[in-house]
Amino acid sequence: MGVMGTKLLLEHIDVPGIETFEVYRKNGGYRSVEKALKTMSPTDVVEEVKKSGLKGRGGAGFPTGLKWSFLAKPEGIPRHLVCNADESEPGTFKDRYLMEHIPHLLIEGMIVSSFALGANLSYIYIRGEYIFVMDILEKAIEEAYANGFLGKNILGSGYDLDLRVSPGGGAYICGEETALLESLEGKRGNPRIKPPFPAVKGLWGRPTVVNNVESLATVVPIINLGAEEYGKFGTELSKGTKLISACGNLERPGVYEIDMSMTVEEFIYGDDWCRGIKNGKQLKALIPGGSSVPILPPHLITKTAKGDTRYMSYESLSDGGFITGSMLGSGGFIVFDEDQCIIKNTWNFSRFYAHESCGQCTPCREGTRWMENVLHRLEHGKGDMEDIALLEDVNKKIEGHTICPLGDAAAWPVAAAIRHFRDEFEWHALKPEEAIKRNFGMPRSVIV
Amino acid sequence: MFVTKIVQKERPVLSEKAKAEIQKVMGYYPEDKAKSAILRILHIVEEEAGGWLSPDTMDMVAEMLQIEPIEVYEVATFYTMFNLVPVGKYVFEVCHTGPCMLVGSDNILDHLEEKLGINIGETTSDGMFTIQTTQCLGACGYGPMLQCGKYYHENLTPEKVDELIEACKRGEVTI
Numbered sequence: 001m002g003v004m005g006t007k008l009l010l011e012h013i014d015v016p017g018i019e020t021f022e023v024y025r026k027n028g029g030y031r032s033v034e035k036a037l038k039t040m041s042p043t044d045v046v047e048e049v050k051k052s053g054l055k056g057r058g059g060a061g062f063p064t065g066l067k068w069s070f071l072a073k074p075e076g077i078p079r080h081l082v083c084n085a086d087e088s089e090p091g092t093f094k095d096r097y098l099m100e101h102i103p104h105l106l107i108e109g110m111i112v113s114s115f116a117l118g119a120n121l122s123y124i125y126i127r128g129e130y131i132f133v134m135d136i137l138e139k140a141i142e143e144a145y146a147n148g149f150l151g152k153n154i155l156g157s158g159y160d161l162d163l164r165v166s167p168g169g170g171a172y173i174c175g176e177e178t179a180l181l182e183s184l185e186g187k188r189g190n191p192r193i194k195p196p197f198p199a200v201k202g203l204w205g206r207p208t209v210v211n212n213v214e215s216l217a218t219v220v221p222i223i224n225l226g227a228e229e230y231g232k233f234g235t236e237l238s239k240g241t242k243l244i245s246a247c248g249n250l251e252r253p254g255v256y257e258i259d260m261s262m263t264v265e266e267f268i269y270g271d272d273w274c275r276g277i278k279n280g281k282q283l284k285a286l287i288p289g290g291s292s293v294p295i296l297p298p299h300l301i302t303k304t305a306k307g308d309t310r311y312m313s314y315e316s317l318s319d320g321g322f323i324t325g326s327m328l329g330s331g332g333f334i335v336f337d338e339d340q341c342i343i344k345n346t347w348n349f350s351r352f353y354a355h356e357s358c359g360q361c362t363p364c365r366e367g368t369r370w371m372e373n374v375l376h377r378l379e380h381g382k383g384d385m386e387d388i389a390l391l392e393d394v395n396k397k398i399e400g401h402t403i404c405p406l407g408d409a410a411a412w413p414v415a416a417a418i419r420h421f422r423d424e425f426e427w428h429a430l431k432p433e434e435a436i437k438r439n440f441g442m443p444r445s446v447i448v
Numbered sequence: 449m450f451v452t453k454i455v456q457k458e459r460p461v462l463s464e465k466a467k468a469e470i471q472k473v474m475g476y477y478p479e480d481k482a483k484s485a486i487l488r489i490l491h492i493v494e495e496e497a498g499g500w501l502s503p504d505t506m507d508m509v510a511e512m513l514q515i516e517p518i519e520v521y522e523v524a525t526f527y528t529m530f531n532l533v534p535v536g537k538y539v540f541e542v543c544h545t546g547p548c549m550l551v552g553s554d555n556i557l558d559h560l561e562e563k564l565g566i567n568i569g570e571t572t573s574d575g576m577f578t579i580q581t582t583q584c585l586g587a588c589g590y591g592p593m594l595q596c597g598k599y600y601h602e603n604l605t606p607e608k609v610d611e612l613i614e615a616c617k618r619g620e621v622t623i
């Protein structure tokens with residue numbers, strides 16, 4: 001239990017002035033740059049990150065070291081590292097927290113990562129609404145230049161790096177890495193057909209790695225501690241710590257750094273963490289990893305279907321697959337109390353995906369709209385039982401038939417909501433007059 | 449294309465500060481890739497032009513970047529942050545996505561509509577306030593919330609909304 005409170009990323013977050021270079025440096029900042037540039041080769045850094053078991057923190061959980069090793073290195077063509085700071089998945093606000101409060105940590109991670117990849121020009125692509133965070137980052141970048149950690153011949157190593165921030169303009173789809181690259185090239189954010197993957201043809205057709213803010217920040221403790229020491233935190237398959245942004249009906253929502261060996265129960269109810277459901281209400285549902293992952297009903301939150309304890313790890317949250325499990329995803333942890341309507345929330349998220357579909361693929365463009373309309377009908381007492389079947393049908397037509405995963409991300413949550421809260425859906429269809437007057441309450445699975 | 453329907457306006461006269469900033473950010477990309485600066489330039493120019501982008505303003509950006517006007521329209525119409533019609537001085541963009549809804553964004557929207565006497569998407573007749581809804585802004589743990597100009601206003605209650613409106617009227621709110 002001792003390691004539970006361990007902070008590897010946010011250790012110094014409460015130190016006054018930590019957003020400045022001076023205070024950050026005094027608290028051990030930029031040590032990983034010194035270590036990497038002075039004592040390691042780029043390949044050593046890649047190997048260390050591989051060994052650490054770091055999984056991408058942007059949602060998909062792809063092993064970061066492996067991704068780096070795929071980067072093409074054709075002679076004479078520049079390579080780029082792009083940080084994905086688009087953070088638009090509903091429920092997710094951890095990257096903002098990190099960049100706003102400890103911007104130098106991301107910059108430090110990007111210097112080491114760019115060095116590992118042989119990139120001399122790197123970008124932070126940040127969502128346009130975070131323009132106030134961009135100001136903070138740019139100030140910190142200026143300080144890093146002034147202190148010789150960016151620019152030419154960093155620390156006398158002969159390595160050059162320029163780092164710039166580039167804003168979006170309000171579009172969830174630009175979080176998808178190829179849409180992000182289109183946007184960074186100054187175009188509409190339409191995802192590209194893969195292959196070719198960004199590792200071969202990315203920004204301006206050059207080999208590119210795209211990583212999440214938290215993934216790149218995590219490179220700092222990995223290099224400082226060494227992969228082996230870092231790997232002692234968390235579980236065998238979920239090494240290290242993870243930022244969780246907790247929201248919804250909680251006593252104490254916010255951003256927490258957790259050791260992934262923590263139980264879900266401890267995280268929701270523990271005094272050091274979210275302190276339980278607001279106003280002592282009952283827990284009705286949990287979406288553990290951002291709006292795109294399956295919702296869990298009460299009996300599958302703190303325990304898996306097999307009756308095992310559920311942990312805040314990649315493998316435990318996904319135990320049971322999409323039938324009785326979910327995903328750690330982006331760490332957007334959304335909690336619902338007994339007074340919330342599942343149909344209303346499912347409709348709300350469908351509206352989000354319909355609004356954010358880039359419109360390139362017919363199943364996604366049309367399907368998300370259909371789902372939004374049908375769910376709106378059900379929620380407003382105008383639906384019937386056939387609508388539930390229709391939703392399931394539209395769902396299947398979207399799933400797997402689109403260029404990028406937004407289509408799946410829109411379809412899966414609806415399927416999961418119907419699977420786990422069918423009684424509430426049917427009640428809306430069969431008793432519309434009652435459904436517009438009051439909420440359904442807890443699902444039957446809790447009562448029996 | 450709906451761009452042709454919107455109001456025409458003279459090109460904005462850019463301040464020296466804005467011109468310098470545009471020059472600087474164009475330098476953030478390799479020489480032949482200046483188009484990458486388009487989103488940033490549109491944000492700068494929109495602010496200079498009173499919070500919206502007219503076709504004339506977009507044409508000006510096309511000239512700066514030496515690209516076709518259509519390339520600017522394409523981008524400006526794709527991204528939701530850009531206003532293609534005039535808006536009020538203070539635009540309240542209220543997040544209405546799931547997590548904010550769970551903690552009462554509907555009430556905040558109702559309250560704003562009642563208080564300002566306008567519906568979502570409308571501007572008060574004195575040109576002071578516009579209400580818009582927006583999708584998740586990455587403040588889900590601090591909802592309900594809204595963005596006004598550059599900054600977020602979080603953990604809102606009807607009382608806090610009233611205070612915000614009054615502070616705007618007194619010119620005390622930075623945007």
Ligand SMILES: Cc1cc2nc3c(=O)[nH]c(=O)nc-3n(C[C@H](O)[C@H](O)[C@H](O)COP(=O)(O)O)c2cc1C
Pocket residue numbers: 055056057058059060061062064084085086087088089172173174175176177178210211212213215216404405406409
């Ligand atoms: C629709 C969609 C939205 C996404 N949004 C984000 C995002 O906001 N931030 C992010 O880091 N990754 C996002 N991703 C995942 C990225 O495509 C990519 O996998 C990720 O940035 C890789 O970084 P990582 O390996 O470090 O996680 C999104 C993916 C999809 C399909």
Ligand code: SF4
Pocket residue numbers: 173190191356357358359360361362364365402403404405406407
């Ligand atoms: S799945 Fe949707 S968002 Fe993705 S490319 Fe197709 S239309 Fe665009």
Ligand code: FES
Pocket residue numbers: 090091092543544545546547548549583584585586587588589591593
């Ligand atoms: S849902 Fe409102 S900020 Fe995320």
